Amino acid sequence: MPESLKILPDFTEQAINDRLKFIRAVNAQHKNSFAEDVLHGLSSDPKTLLPKYFYDAYGSELFEQICTTPEYYVTRTEASILKNVSAFIAELNNDKRVIVELGSGNSEKTKFILNAFTKRNSGITYVPIDVSEILLDGGKHLIEEFEGLSVHGIIGEYEESLEVVNSLITEPKLIIFLGSSIGNFDMPHAGYFLRHVSNNMHEDDTLLAGFDMVKEENVLNAAYDDAAGVTAKFNLNILTRINNELGGEFDISKFSHRAFFNPLESRVEMHLVSISRQDVNISSIGKVIHFQENETIHTENSYKFTDEMINELSSKAGLRISDKWKDEKDYFELCMMKK
Numbered sequence: 001m002p003e004s005l006k007i008l009p010d011f012t013e014q015a016i017n018d019r020l021k022f023i024r025a026v027n028a029q030h031k032n033s034f035a036e037d038v039l040h041g042l043s044s045d046p047k048t049l050l051p052k053y054f055y056d057a058y059g060s061e062l063f064e065q066i067c068t069t070p071e072y073y074v075t076r077t078e079a080s081i082l083k084n085v086s087a088f089i090a091e092l093n094n095d096k097r098v099i100v101e102l103g104s105g106n107s108e109k110t111k112f113i114l115n116a117f118t119k120r121n122s123g124i125t126y127v128p129i130d131v132s133e134i135l136l137d138g139g140k141h142l143i144e145e146f147e148g149l150s151v152h153g154i155i156g157e158y159e160e161s162l163e164v165v166n167s168l169i170t171e172p173k174l175i176i177f178l179g180s181s182i183g184n185f186d187m188p189h190a191g192y193f194l195r196h197v198s199n200n201m202h203e204d205d206t207l208l209a210g211f212d213m214v215k216e217e218n219v220l221n222a223a224y225d226d227a228a229g230v231t232a233k234f235n236l237n238i239l240t241r242i243n244n245e246l247g248g249e250f251d252i253s254k255f256s257h258r259a260f261f262n263p264l265e266s267r268v269e270m271h272l273v274s275i276s277r278q279d280v281n282i283s284s285i286g287k288v289i290h291f292q293e294n295e296t297i298h299t300e301n302s303y304k305f306t307d308e309m310i311n312e313l314s315s316k317a318g319l320r321i322s323d324k325w326k327d328e329k330d331y332f333e334l335c336m337m338k339k
């Protein structure tokens, strides 16, 4: 695979050493998308912002902190399943030397999988994909920790990065999508996305996806509104990012964090609430945004799944579930899927 990872015209490669390389997406199509998406989202009724914009350097750092809060059961529950089943996953995928991860973040949980694969076989290549540059640091640590592992990261959006992977890697691969990040897509969109993943899979490829399951409402509400206020900071940081990158003039103290489980939609919603009536100028988009008192910006959905929802999603995407594993409280499910 390393030899075959040539560069498409829209991408530039940065080689740190023989085992650590990164491709940076410089796709012109996405260059101005932050401003366009903010203009579109804040001109809509109700107002929205896309969750992928949470993850600048500070946002990624805050997400790491969320993962360690006592209320955010998601990370430690998924990690406990991975700890138990990674050796078996490696055994089931013994023909694969390439692991591609969508939205890898700091790759902390992935270490269970990398450990199991590198123990069985040499010449493993890990391809983390993330919009956040956090994967640069993660990659440096991984090559120190796992002898013989190569890391070829892609800093870019899921869809375009997956197409790059598909066009350049012909060997069988395991694609992983952890943290229930699939739950951040709205329901029809999650289906299209999974279909896109499936279209980019060869017959021998496998997808391992994590799904956060429906559970007690108080557990869900607390997970997205921790007592230390880290999730609130994470949510508000999207306004700071607009201030820093688009000349926004948000007064952060005039917005508050709200998160709650919406049982009708089976999702936890995160919003930013305007504490008072106010006007906010954003110079890069050439617009003043008006807010009524208590008006909200809907910033994220995190869908919570049932087995029926997972079955429906996977079958619509042309995937069949070959194995699945849960924790003892049935909080989280890892599913292995094939075409």
Ligand SMILES: C[S@@+](CC[C@H](N)C(=O)[O-])C[C@H]1O[C@@H](n2cnc3c(N)ncnc32)[C@H](O)[C@@H]1O
Binding pocket: 051, 052, 055, 060, 063, 067, 075, 102, 103, 104, 105, 106, 107, 109, 129, 130, 131, 132, 156, 157, 158, 159, 178, 179, 180, 181
């Ligand atoms: C909820 S975090 C999960 C991180 C890690 N996989 C975990 O399970 O802890 C989502 C990650 O996906 C990345 N991300 C979000 N939207 C993305 C997109 N459209 N394309 C690529 N990466 C994205 C974020 O930067 C972040 O690192």
